[in-house]
Amino acid sequence: MNSRYWTLAKRPPPPWPDETIFALKEAPIPTPGPGQALTRTIYISLDPYQWGYKRRGEEPEGAPCHARTVSQVVESRIDGLAAGDFVFSTNGWAEYGLMGEGVPRPGYMIPRKLDPASGKISHAVGVLGMLGLTAYAGMVLQCEPKPGETAVVSAASGGVGQIAAQIARIEACRVAGVAGGAAKCAWLRDDLRLDGVIDYKAENDLAAAIRRACPDGIDLYFDNVGGSTLDAALLHLREGARVVLCGRISQVAADPPYGIRNLGQILSRRARMQGFQVFRYHERYEEARAWLAARHRDGQLCQRLHILDGLHHAPAALGMLFRGENTGKLVVRVSDTA
């Protein structure tokens, strides 16, 4: 029997994800060797960083496109792992994948067995996975929120943004979220209970809109988009503000990049701006997972998935991310659980 998977058909790819550069292939389902397990993909996580991998040519030619996945074990030659178990691994945009000894995987993405009793298995690519860890490390460890401070999160309805915004709310900050469109903004206000929302698609003057939402200025800015949104937020920094640059999805295809004019605010407000990557904090993953799991169990922290059913959606799904068409964490469901 074969396993279908998506691979990159053209390179170098264009600046923006485009469905025509992918090809659907199939190959025999591999047989696990000693110390390996065969798994069937259930959820594929779609994340902006994956496009960076492709643009920089970091994926071996002809290999399945990289992605973090939740899978179920079909056949195991790994001690402690049995058929039917659920795992977090990196099968990529593929129906099946191997894990274990000698299977290449991106650094720090360590396959692990999941405990279905601790919550939905999809959490492993969401609130209890890299997204949650990213939001926790960026908001808690890097921004160091204090009660009563004002936090702003851009792309606040996206995978990382929704968790970062809720963490700031749980830490007793006043939180405003920036998102595109009335539906996303309503969800941020009504379901996530943010104090302010800014619909960047409905505003001609983003800086003025941020000022209205944050009349006393911004203490913490968690940025997922870069460009003009970052520039507008910089204008409103308060003394001692902390800015974490987590993503810059608006700038992926910008050539030349947007020119940031308000960087002088970092100087005059004695602010701190840091580039973020979650792997720097890997020694604190367990602390973060425990914090996130506890807040999720008691209902303070929720997660919205945007699920597309079927492997065939993967290329289009990546494009949706960059067009802001997803509401919540975007995943492709490849199969059901057994």
Next chain:
Amino acid sequence: MNSRYWTLAKRPPPPWPDETIFALKEAPIPTPGPGQALTRTIYISLDPYQWGYKRRGEEPEGAPCHARTVSQVVESRIDGLAAGDFVFSTNGWAEYGLMGEGVPRPGYMIPRKLDPASGKISHAVGVLGMLGLTAYAGMVLQCEPKPGETAVVSAASGGVGQIAAQIARIEACRVAGVAGGAAKCAWLRDDLRLDGVIDYKAENDLAAAIRRACPDGIDLYFDNVGGSTLDAALLHLREGARVVLCGRISQVAADPPYGIRNLGQILSRRARMQGFQVFRYHERYEEARAWLAARHRDGQLCQRLHILDGLHHAPAALGMLFRGENTGKLVVRVSDTA
């Protein structure tokens, strides 16, 4: 007898210092009240921040233009201070000034008696004054240099820059300085013994010049100028780089400001960028002064003053700073010591 002083004649001032906006006035030399002392100005420190005070209208109308000064006591009604003693104070662009009870002074600029045995009195507006403290706090406390790292300092022959660059050298970093003109660059290379120099006036492609001077990239960037120099330096940041924004003299009159295009490097290099103001570190001034004084005594840390003789130079001197015409820390000498 009268004291002459410069005051602002027009307001608001133009974006760039211009001699025509100042007026030379005179008024009777004041008589010190109880708890006050009259001092005669010896050195006036010229610094870019003074132009910010004027542009923002922070000086009372008709008052002497603000500046830090080294002065000698003429008449004292302060315990422990006698005629002939030297003091650091804020007489401004004036021949005489009062210090002590009820005399207004900008925050944190605390008048103090100087010990001529510990070095030249001019050091109080240089290497052992705010400039040295600024360079120490920015380079040592904020950048945290490690031996073997590469440091770049912009405006490296200026008041703060020359000290920051030498501190990095003393901390066993590889140091490159950016300055304008062959004479400044020769001084940085031959006298300050920097490892690399970049003459921005002689380079069409500043980014390429920085790459030649720092082929392995930049760990620490101490920025005094902002704008295109900052943008070029960002391109070469190494993983985990630290950037301190101490000044942005290139942007004082820029309208609109230069648009920074390479901020994505802060994200991709997991770098940290911080706005700096020395007053945040006032609890560490004594530690910093002791460190600077010891390195200065043993000859590791030198200071070059650019001295203009006569109070009449003050307005033109401020313009020189912004045109980059000074080599070293710029002071106006108003009088000799008694």
